[in-house]
Amino acid sequence: MTEMRTLKVALLGCGNVGAQVARILIEDADALAARTGARLELSGIAVRNLGTKRDVELPQELFTTDAETLVKDADLVIELMGGIEPARTLILSALSNGACVVTGNKALLAQDGPTLYEEADKAGVQLSYEAAVAGAIPILRPIRDSLSGDRITRVLGIVNGTTNFILDQMDSTGAQFADALAEAQRLGYAEADPTADVEGHDAAAKAAILATLSFHTRFALENVHCEGITKVSAADIAAAKDAGFVIKLLAIAEKLTDADGGEGISVRVHPTLLPREHPLAAVRGAFNAVFIEAENAGELMFYGQGAGGTPTASAVLGDLVSAARRLVLGGPQRTETTTGHVPALPIDAAVTSYYIGLDVADQPGVLAKIAQIFAENGVSIEIMRQTIHRDAESNVESAELRIVTHRASEAALAATVEAVKGLDVINSVTSVLRVEGV
Ligand code: HSE
Numbered sequence: 001m002t003e004m005r006t007l008k009v010a011l012l013g014c015g016n017v018g019a020q021v022a023r024i025l026i027e028d029a030d031a032l033a034a035r036t037g038a039r040l041e042l043s044g045i046a047v048r049n050l051g052t053k054r055d056v057e058l059p060q061e062l063f064t065t066d067a068e069t070l071v072k073d074a075d076l077v078i079e080l081m082g083g084i085e086p087a088r089t090l091i092l093s094a095l096s097n098g099a100c101v102v103t104g105n106k107a108l109l110a111q112d113g114p115t116l117y118e119e120a121d122k123a124g125v126q127l128s129y130e131a132a133v134a135g136a137i138p139i140l141r142p143i144r145d146s147l148s149g150d151r152i153t154r155v156l157g158i159v160n161g162t163t164n165f166i167l168d169q170m171d172s173t174g175a176q177f178a179d180a181l182a183e184a185q186r187l188g189y190a191e192a193d194p195t196a197d198v199e200g201h202d203a204a205a206k207a208a209i210l211a212t213l214s215f216h217t218r219f220a221l222e223n224v225h226c227e228g229i230t231k232v233s234a235a236d237i238a239a240a241k242d243a244g245f246v247i248k249l250l251a252i253a254e255k256l257t258d259a260d261g262g263e264g265i266s267v268r269v270h271p272t273l274l275p276r277e278h279p280l281a282a283v284r285g286a287f288n289a290v291f292i293e294a295e296n297a298g299e300l301m302f303y304g305q306g307a308g309g310t311p312t313a314s315a316v317l318g319d320l321v322s323a324a325r326r327l328v329l330g331g332p333q334r335t336e337t338t339t340g341h342v343p344a345l346p347i348d349a350a351v352t353s354y355y356i357g358l359d360v361a362d363q364p365g366v367l368a369k370i371a372q373i374f375a376e377n378g379v380s381i382e383i384m385r386q387t388i389h390r391d392a393e394s395n396v397e398s399a400e401l402r403i404v405t406h407r408a409s410e411a412a413l414a415a416t417v418e419a420v421k422g423l424d425v426i427n428s429v430t431s432v433l434r435v436e437g438v
Contacts (some may be wrong), residue, residue, distance in 0.1 A: 007324050008043040010074035012067055013081035016309035019056040021316050036321050037328040044070045079103040095119040100323035102316055104131030110205035110221040126333040128319035133206045134159050134288040136311030137304040143213045152214040154254040154293040159206040161286030161306040162190045162197035163229050163249040168284050170237045189286050199228035200269040203251045211253035211267040216340035219267055223344035227270040236431045239357055243402055245273040246281045256351055264345035273355050278437040348411040353438055355404050357430035362397040366425045377416040380406040
């Protein structure tokens with residue numbers, strides 16, 4: 001029997017995910033070698049501080065603070081440090097040295113992906129990042145490989161567990177956003193500074209990656225319209241529930257065709273109403289899911305844990321074995337294809353339905369005035385429901401109107417809402433939320 005080749009694996013970062021990756025590399029070394037055709041030898045773990053206590057017991061001699069030297073001598077580099085620098089420089093150095101790189105760094109990929117992809121192409125090595133989107137869920141490889149003979153038309157993803165947990169808490173308990181966030185922090189889902197999650201930035205980085213792979217065109221963070229969940233109120237959730245919807249923070253990437261046949265991709269993150277029977281509505285707690293529509297495959301859904309040390313390590317190890325197999329077999333390394341050249345569309349060009357809640361005077365002609373504005377802007381109403389309230393003190397009646405529109409351009413919908421706000425019979429616009437899946 002010929003002796004098995006050994007490939008040196010450098011690990012950069014030893015947080016939650018890195019520690020589990022190191023543990024699995026050591027504990028499952030024989031199984032990984034059998035699947036890869038080479039032994040994967042963990043040659044070192046670069047950390048900032050040698051004295052930090054880790055969740056996992058690992059051989060002390062593996063630790064070093066000298067990431068540069070570790071990278072120079074590696075066949076495969078796993079980057080799990082996060083942040084832009086020094087991760088970016090170390091990845092570029094690894095790629096130019098001919099090492100394959102596995103990373104979970106969505107912020108870096110969304111900000112400077114093209115530089116990394118180009119360096120990987122130039123060096124003929126693999127850059128993989130399954131762990132960057134939706135943790136344990138195998139989603140990038142299915143998009144890149146399994147669906148490469150199809151045409152994806154739309155991706156809807158719940159790709160941030162923290163915000164899904166918060167919205168689910170609000171939906172199931174009636175809590176306000178601040179209380180649900182406090183609960184998420186108490187349980188360790190949300191960070192002390194929850195900005196990246198609750199403002200949608202984390203989901204936007206993942207949306208850029210999903211759009212790039214789905215539409216074979218490079219999209220960066222600046223191409224993603226991003227709205228978080230901080231303005232979603234308990235009243236919005238209750239009204240949505242009453243109307244048969246659930247509110248989710250969705251990362252959306254979809255191909256749109258204008259009246260002249262021109263194609264573009266709308267990439268956006270925002271709170272979205274989904275009918276309660278939509279498959280994504282069943283995604284509870286901190287779980288993630290990605291729903292894909294493709295021309296030939298039809299509808300597909302991928303579901304699982306979007307974060308956590310061991311689940312995310314599963315995605316990292318999958319990439320590592322795949323890259324190592326390619327090194328063993330030889331031949332060109334696979335990168336993402338960017339033959340699409342479809343432009344990113346501004347948010348005004350997005351096509352969606354709206355849910356609009358209105359507090360209006362209860363008097364003759366109000367509905368006619370509102371309907372007139374919708375008609376003038378070319379927006380068709382799909383559902384309109386009215387509930388009458390009487391103020392106990394003043395005895396004045398008002399009406400709560402809930403309108404769901406058909407799909408129309410964001411520009412037409414925004415103009416409609418602005419015009420409705422100007423009507424003298426409107427007491428207030430109580431909510432304006434986008435709707436998908438109707
Ligand atoms: N903070 C993310 C989430 C996990 O809540 O899903 C890492 O991307």
